[in-house]
Amino acid sequence: MQEERLRIVPLGGLGEVGKNMTLIEWGEKALIIDMGLSFPEEKTPGVDYIIPNIAYLKKRKRNVLGVVLTHGHYDHIGAIPYIMDKIGNPPLYGSPLTLGITQKRQEEFPSQPKLQLNEMKDGSRAELGPFSVEFFHQNHNIPDNYGLLIETPVGNIVHTSDFKFDSTPTNAPPTNFGKLKEIGSKGVLMLMSDSTGAEAEGHSLSEKVIAENLEKIFKKAKGRIITSTFASLINRVQDVIDLSEKYGRKVVIEGYGMKTNLEIAQNLKIIKSKKGTIIPSEKAFDYNDHQITILSTGAQGEDNAALMKILSGQHRFFSLKKGDTVILSSSVIPGNERAVQSLKDDIMRQGADIFHSQMMDIHAKGHAQEDELREMIKIMKPKFLLPVHGQYSMMANHAKIASEEGIPKKNIALTDNGHIISITKDELHIGKKPVPTNPVMIDGSGIGDVGGVVLHDRMELAESGIFVVIVAIDKKTRKIKNSPDIISRGFIYLRESQLLLTEVRKKVIEIISKAGKKKKDAKEIKPEIKTKIESFLFSKTGRRPIVLPVVIEV
Numbered sequence: 001m002q003e004e005r006l007r008i009v010p011l012g013g014l015g016e017v018g019k020n021m022t023l024i025e026w027g028e029k030a031l032i033i034d035m036g037l038s039f040p041e042e043k044t045p046g047v048d049y050i051i052p053n054i055a056y057l058k059k060r061k062r063n064v065l066g067v068v069l070t071h072g073h074y075d076h077i078g079a080i081p082y083i084m085d086k087i088g089n090p091p092l093y094g095s096p097l098t099l100g101i102t103q104k105r106q107e108e109f110p111s112q113p114k115l116q117l118n119e120m121k122d123g124s125r126a127e128l129g130p131f132s133v134e135f136f137h138q139n140h141n142i143p144d145n146y147g148l149l150i151e152t153p154v155g156n157i158v159h160t161s162d163f164k165f166d167s168t169p170t171n172a173p174p175t176n177f178g179k180l181k182e183i184g185s186k187g188v189l190m191l192m193s194d195s196t197g198a199e200a201e202g203h204s205l206s207e208k209v210i211a212e213n214l215e216k217i218f219k220k221a222k223g224r225i226i227t228s229t230f231a232s233l234i235n236r237v238q239d240v241i242d243l244s245e246k247y248g249r250k251v252v253i254e255g256y257g258m259k260t261n262l263e264i265a266q267n268l269k270i271i272k273s274k275k276g277t278i279i280p281s282e283k284a285f286d287y288n289d290h291q292i293t294i295l296s297t298g299a300q301g302e303d304n305a306a307l308m309k310i311l312s313g314q315h316r317f318f319s320l321k322k323g324d325t326v327i328l329s330s331s332v333i334p335g336n337e338r339a340v341q342s343l344k345d346d347i348m349r350q351g352a353d354i355f356h357s358q359m360m361d362i363h364a365k366g367h368a369q370e371d372e373l374r375e376m377i378k379i380m381k382p383k384f385l386l387p388v389h390g391q392y393s394m395m396a397n398h399a400k401i402a403s404e405e406g407i408p409k410k411n412i413a414l415t416d417n418g419h420i421i422s423i424t425k426d427e428l429h430i431g432k433k434p435v436p437t438n439p440v441m442i443d444g445s446g447i448g449d450v451g452g453v454v455l456h457d458r459m460e461l462a463e464s465g466i467f468v469v470i471v472a473i474d475k476k477t478r479k480i481k482n483s484p485d486i487i488s489r490g491f492i493y494l495r496e497s498q499l500l501l502t503e504v505r506k507k508v509i510e511i512i513s514k515a516g517k518k519k520k521d522a523k524e525i526k527p528e529i530k531t532k533i534e535s536f537l538f539s540k541t542g543r544r545p546i547v548l549p550v551v552i553e554v
């Protein structure tokens with residue numbers, strides 16, 4: 001009899017930093033770990049978010065026993081409102097903060113079903129059919145972050161969540177090595193471990209060191225301090241509040257994401273502040289500049305974030321001025337480098353001072369680096385390792401570290417999204433034919449209706465513009481009724497290109513008169529106009545706008 005295998009299906013998060021989602025299957029029963037989104041790239045213009053593809057999962061929706069969440073970052077929970085109703089709205093398990101952020105976001109989608117939330121504490125267990133999941137505390141740059149010990153019929157799987165070892169964290173207990181060793185001593189069949197920091201040597205910075213670096217800036221600042229970070233970096237938000245209190249500053253909160261996250265974290269007593277520290281924006285003018293800290297969103301140079309509005313003078317209350325100190329306390333997401341650079345230029349031009357994470361380590365990278373990854377492997381002593389959460393190069397480095405720590409190569413699953421990893425207690429196998437993982441794009445209220453063709457058109461439009469030719473032809477005589485109308489955007493400035501337009505009109509009239517003699521109809525004429533005008537425009541301008549012929553028969 002063939003031994004039953006446990007199947008691990010990574011639907012997102014492998015070979016990328018973002019949209020983490022993994023399926024664990026035993027027979028027909030399944031468990032999901034995280035359900036995250038990723039942010040658009042240069043190749044996906046106009047797209048708001050990207051979520052994992054659940055085509056594989058849709059077929060087996062009745063079998064999803066639950067979704068276990070590691071922590072409240074959007075790359076781990078952000079896809080929930082787009083996916084839950086499509087898989088039968090199974091129960092969710094996570095920490096109070098994780099569920100708080102999840103719930104708040106769900107409220108922005110009133111048509112979505114009510115989530116079944118199950119609050120987990122450090123040490124809590126969720127019994128889900130063949131799986132028993134224990135949640136354990138792990139340090140990261142957001143509190144209430146849990147690793148997972150998943151007991152399965154073939155053995156124990158440990159999922160580290162995003163983690164770092166920190167003996168002096170902000171707002172959370174230090175790493176509990178005793179607990180980790182206890183988990184390791186039970187025997188770990190497979191370790192699924194965070195790879196994001198695998199290319200960095202040594203040990204990640206403690207949250208305490210980051211707070212100390214921030215304090216150096218607070219000490220020196222003479223005017224207002226404007227700090228910008230991710231709303232989800234709850235620990236940074238706490239640091240800024242603590243330091244403001246210490247240096248006699250009131251704190252103003254700007255940006256929707258920042259306000260809501262702060263509210264959730266305050267209600268859960270995760271973020272602490274003295275009464276009167278946080279003041280409404282309009283009250284800021286009752287104080288001197290050196291008594292004010294503005295905590296805002298927008299450290300990535302996002303167009304509509306509070307920081308950008310302050311810089312461009314479009315903010316309701318504040319505009320940047322000489323003497324301000326701006327702190328960008330978050331690392332730059334790949335792809336946002338240019339936006340952040342022009343943000344920095346803007347700030348300096350306006351005579352303010354700026355500090356960002358490259359000048360000083362004011363951003364906790366939040367992820368275990370080489371030494372910590374080694375230590376995690378030593379503690380867990382897993383038979384199999386599945387490097388997760390990272391670009392391929394990060395996962396490959398993680399695999400290298402693991403083989404140096406004595407895990408045989410055949411026991412390391414270095415693979416990509418969609419490849420089914422099946423394990424028994426002795427054997428690991430990686431499927432060759434992947435399940436669908438092509439990303440699903442969210443644009444406005446549309447889920448997945450923006451595909452390759454639409455994106456291709458958007459890129460073409462952005463690069464060369466559009467050129468529309470409108471003609472009316474007589475149904476009977478097949479002769480042209482008027483001089484062709486031309487509309488163009490992003491190609492050339494029409495008013496200054498009259499000569500070219502005259503030539504195009506001549507060409508179109510020629511095409512139609514030839515076609516008319518052969519009794520061609522609008523359907524046949526359209527592609528002819530398209531190819532001929534495209535090559536004509538290219539010969540004259542060296543550009544390739546999208547040519548859209550509109551032929552009306554009257």
Ligand SMILES: [Zn+2]
Pocket residue numbers: 071073140162
């Ligand atoms: Zn995270």
